[in-house]
Amino acid sequence: MTPWPTKHLTADDLDAFHSEALSSEMRLHLETCEECRRLVLLDRQVLDLLAQVPSYGPSAAFADRVMAGVRIGSPAPVPVLSFPRFTKRRIAAMVGLAAGMVASVGWSAANRPLLESWLDGSAAALWDWGTVLWQNGLTYLAAQPWFESLRSASGSPVRLAAVGALTIGLYATGLLTLRRLVTPSAGSVSNAGA
Amino acid sequence: MTVRPGSLREKTDQEVVALAKEGSEEAYRELIRRYERPVFSLIFRMVRNRELAEDLSQETFIKVLNAVQTYRPEFKFSSWVFKIANNAAIDHLRKRELDTLSLEGSPHADTPELIEATALQIGERGESQLQEVENRELGGTIEQAISRLRPEYRSCILLRHVEGRTYEEIAEILNLPLGTVKTYIHRARNELRILLRDVREE
Numbered sequence: 201m202t203p204w205p206t207k208h209l210t211a212d213d214l215d216a217f218h219s220e221a222l223s224s225e226m227r228l229h230l231e232t233c234e235e236c237r238r239l240v241l242l243d244r245q246v247l248d249l250l251a252q253v254p255s256y257g258p259s260a261a262f263a264d265r266v267m268a269g270v271r272i273g274s275p276a277p278v279p280v281l282s283f284p285r286f287t288k289r290r291i292a293a294m295v296g297l298a299a300g301m302v303a304s305v306g307w308s309a310a311n312r313p314l315l316e317s318w319l320d321g322s323a324a325a326l327w328d329w330g331t332v333l334w335q336n337g338l339t340y341l342a343a344q345p346w347f348e349s350l351r352s353a354s355g356s357p358v359r360l361a362a363v364g365a366l367t368i369g370l371y372a373t374g375l376l377t378l379r380r381l382v383t384p385s386a387g388s389v390s391n392a393g394a
Numbered sequence: 395m396t397v398r399p400g401s402l403r404e405k406t407d408q409e410v411v412a413l414a415k416e417g418s419e420e421a422y423r424e425l426i427r428r429y430e431r432p433v434f435s436l437i438f439r440m441v442r443n444r445e446l447a448e449d450l451s452q453e454t455f456i457k458v459l460n461a462v463q464t465y466r467p468e469f470k471f472s473s474w475v476f477k478i479a480n481n482a483a484i485d486h487l488r489k490r491e492l493d494t495l496s497l498e499g500s501p502h503a504d505t506p507e508l509i510e511a512t513a514l515q516i517g518e519r520g521e522s523q524l525q526e527v528e529n530r531e532l533g534g535t536i537e538q539a540i541s542r543l544r545p546e547y548r549s550c551i552l553l554r555h556v557e558g559r560t561y562e563e564i565a566e567i568l569n570l571p572l573g574t575v576k577t578y579i580h581r582a583r584n585e586l587r588i589l590l591r592d593v594r595e596e
Contacts, residue, residue: 214583265452271460
C-alpha cells in the first residue's frame with residue numbers, strides 16, 4: 201500500500217489548484233489534510249473577493265484634460281536620402297560660395313610667385329619660432345634642480361627601460377580610468393520613457 | 395488624419411498605437427478610453443485619494459502619449475502604461491513616506507529581530523479619520539485589507555488578481571525578477587487571508 205504524501209501544499213500548488221492543474225499526489229494529500237483544505241478554501245475566498253472588487257473611473261472630462269496636455273506628433277521621420285529644398289536664400293548662398301571658390305583659385309593662379317613667397321616666408325618664420333621655443337624649453341628643464349638626479353637615475357639602459365615601462369603603465373591606467381568614467385552604464389531599458 | 399472612432403475598437407493596441415504615431419487624435423483618445431479605468435483603479439487603490447489618483451493618472455497618460463513616437467512595439471503597450479502608472483503611484487508614496495508595514499515583516503529583513511521590528515501588529519496602526527473616510531469610499535473589507543498591504547505587495551496583487559496580468563507581465567511592469575513577483579503575490583495573499591479572517595472575527 202502506497203503511503204499518502206504528508207508534504208503540505210506550497211504556493212505553487214495553490215496556484216495549480218485554482219487553475220485545476222493540481223498534481224494527483226497533492227490532490228490525494230488534500231483529501232486527508234484538514235489544514236491544507238482550510239488553506240485552499242480561504243485562498244479561494246480571497247481570490248473571489250479580489251475578482252469582485254469594482255473598477256473605478258476618472259471624472260467625465262478626464263480624456264479632454266489629458267488631450268490638452270498631449271502634443272499630437274507628426275509621423276516619425278523616415279530616414280531617406282533627399283535633397284534639401286532649393287529656396288532663394290539657399291541658391292544665393294550656394295552661388296556666393298561657388299563664386300568665392302572660383303575667384304580664390306583664379307587669384308592664386310594669377311599671383312603664384314607672390315603666394316609662394318608668402319608661404320615660404322611663413323614657413324621659415326614658424327621654423328625659427330619653433331627652434332627658439334624648443335631650445336629655451338630644454339635650457340629651462342636642464343636648469344631645474346631635479347634634472348641632474350633624474351638624469352643619473354635613468355643613466356643605465358635598464359633604468360631607462362624601467363622608467364619607460366612605468367610611464368607607459370601610468371598612461372595606460374589613466375586611459376582605462378578615463379574610459380570607465382566616460383562610458384555610460386549599460387542598464388537595460390525595457391521601453392521608451394518608462 | 396481622421397479615423398472613425400468605431401473602427402478603432404476592433405483594432406489591437408499595436409494597431410491603434412501605429413495610428414497614433416501617424417498623428418490620429420482618435421487613436422490617442424482610443425488609447426485613453428481603453429486604459430483610463432484600469433490605470434485610474436490601480437492608482438486610486440495605491441494612493442487612496444480620488445483627486446490625487448486623477449492627477450497621477452493624467453500625468454501617466456500625458457507621459458505615455460507624448461512618448462508614443464518612441465514606443466517599441468516588441469513590448470506590450472499595456473505593460474508600458476501600467477509601468478508608468480505604478481511608478482507614478484510609488485514615487486508619490488515614497489515622497490509621502492507612507493510605508494505600510496507587513497504582517498510578515500519587510501521582505502528584505504534577514505534576521506528574526508528585523509522581521510519582528512518590521513512586522514505589522516493588527517490594531518496598532520491608528521487610522522486617521524481621513525483614512526477611514528477613504529476606506530469607506532473604496533468600500534468593503536477586501537479594499538481595507540488591500541490598503542493595509544505594503545505598496546510592493548499591493549501593486550503585485552492588484553495587477554495579478556484585479557487586472558489579470560500574468561506573472562511575467564508583472565515582472566516586466568515592476569522591473570522585478572519573476573521569483574520575487576511570485577513571492578510578493580503569495581505573501582500578499584497570505585496577509586489578505588489573515589487580515590480578512592481578523593476582520594470577520596471582529
